[in-house]
Amino acid sequence: MSYFKKIVIANRGEIARRIIRTCNKMGIQTVAVYSDADQDACFVREADEAVHIGPSQAKHSYLQIEKIIAAAKQTGADAIHPGYGFVSENSGFSRRCAEEEITFIGPSPEVIDMMGSKIEARKQMEAAGVPIVPGYNGKIESEQQALEIAEEIGYPVMLKASAGGGGIGMELIRDRDQLRQVFSSTMQKADSFFGDGSLFLEKLIENPRHIEVQVVCDQFGQAIHLFERECSIQRRNQKIVEESPSPFLDEELRQKLCETAIRGVKKINYTNVGTMEFIFDEQKNFYFLEMNTRLQVEHPVTEEVTGLDLVELQIKIAAGEKLALNQTDVSQNGHAIEVRLCAEDPKTFFPSPGKITSFILPEEIRLDLAVEEGSVVSPFYDPMIGKIISYGETRGQAIAKMEAALKMMRVAGITTNLELLQDIVGDRLFQEGQFTTKYIENRLKSNNLVL
The missing domain is CATH 3.30.1490.20 (ATP-grasp fold, A domain)
Known part of the structure; x- marks a missing residue:
């Protein structure tokens, strides 16, 4: 099937590089849009074309809908991939794409609006028989x-x-x-x-676990899940470590959770890739939290355990292709863990922009990075500069590989949270799967550090 000839990537950093990799594999040309701060960024160099869209501040560049649309028209692109963040869940942007006959690689603007309102999302899920808090x-x-x-x-x-x-x-x-x-x-x-x-x-659900389900839905009513991701290790509701499968679930509860997620997305006639997020109480009751109508930062752990390329699925569905997979075709094999490497002080969590003067990377492990040695980390955007993803036949093997990779890694010129990541992955409670969303808060308090 013929897909798109050229895709504008309405994003930056590691996710822009990630989308470029899949487009290259599929023979699709790419257009990067970039701000002043990103003129020398890796993703700009790796795209087939690049269009400058404004000053460093996101509100003057990556959030400028008309500038992104203009870049697509200027370069003759027939689709736009929004990545995550910025305009990825902006229904107005999706509508502008439709007006210009440019394909938005994501769900319909109506569904974005529906799930973007947590009040409306709760109503829809309750009507679908999905438990809500x-x-x-x-x-x-x-x-x-x-x-x-x-x-x-x-x-x-x-x-x-x-x-x-x-x-x-x-x-x-x-x-x-x-x-x-x-x-x-x-x-x-x-x-x-x-x-x-x-x-x-x-x-309030006390001491909860945060577990989400990856869903994939085509334009013909076919909806499947790609199992779950454990996302409980967070700071101020921002995820730091994710993994699949969740060590908290048994097979019966996993099946019940995933089937519930599919019931929810079918109720709203969802299309493309999305994530249903749930919260679990200490008695293993689960409740719908929210839906993200886009690709997730943590999508690589799902790719590692299923062998599927989620960006490729997004592109194919947006191009009108019917899902070639049934639920029975998808299996969850082995174990994957992702940690987020951020340019921030692990004690204060203040951003740490600057030039990376040395960058020593582990081998034989997946690295989804925004930067390389010599890159300048800007103060204008999210401090995450990359993701390290380990895979093993068992959770223990995945942890061991992650520990070895983080021990080998070196970043000089800026401060990062590498030490915190090493601490988490080496901690007994993490290794035993005994944690909730309060894990980071409790560890920081025990070390007399700020939250």
């Missing part, structure tokens, strides 16, 4: 209403921005006084970051 499925109009709802749900509760993501616009509330203190500021933050001040409340 107990809470209030409507927009909270006032502080007084919030207080009444919180009393009904029972403290502790989570106050969340409906349009939020990445942990922004989320507050843990343990009593009435605390809710009064943060209600207005949370609403303002939600409006400032997302252009939508809508808030909702849900019951």
Whole structure:
């Protein structure tokens, strides 16, 4: 089948390089768009063409919808891959692509809108019979209403921005006084970051596990899952370590979780690649958390255990190809672990931009990197500079390979979280699979470090 002749990559860094690799394999030309800060970046050099779209700040470049559309028209591209972050879950961008008859490699704008509203997503999943965290499925109009709802749900509760993501616009509330203190500021933050001040409340699940299901859906109603990823090791709701399979699940619970995810995506007529995220309580009950209507940062662990190329699947589905896979064709083999290498101080988590003067990398392990020796890490974007992915026939083998790789790795010129990653992977609790989303918080507290 003929796919696209040329794809604009509306992103940067390691995900841009990742998309370029698959496009090269498929014989598709690529166009990088780049800001001032990225003019010498690896992804710009590796693309077939590159178009400058503005100053270093993302709001003047990578978030400029019209500049990205113009780059596609200028270069004759017939599709745009948004990667993750930036415009990847922007329904307005998806609509502009459709208006210009350029294929957006992702779901429909209507589904992006539906799942982008956490309130609406909760309603849709509840209607599909997917368990949701107990809470209030409507927009909270006032502080007084919030207080009444919180009393009904029972403290502790989570106050969340409906349009939020990445942990922004989320507050843990343990009593009435605390809710009064943060209600207005949370609403303002939600409006400032997302252009939508809508808030909702849900019951806090104490000491949860965060586990997600990778789904793939074509335009003909076929929907399959590619099993789960364990994402519980986080700091401020930002994932640091991911793996597949989850050490928390047995086969029966895994099947139940994955079947539930498929029920949810079929309800909303989802197309392309997406992720259904769930939270587990200590009794192994699970609840829908949110859906990400895009490729995930942690997609490589799924690729390693299934042998599938998720970017290739995205492109084929967007081009109108029917899924060549049935659920029985997909199996989960071995174990994969991913850690995120970030240019930040592991003690304060402050960003650490600068020039990488030396970069010693491990061999025989997958590396999805944004940088190389001599690269300048910009202060303008997310501090993640790459991902290290290990694979083994067992979880123990994957951990051992990761430990060896991180021990061999050296980064000079900037400060990174390499030491923290080494500490996590070598920790007994991680190796035994005994952790929740509170893992990092508890370790930092025990070492008297800041959160």
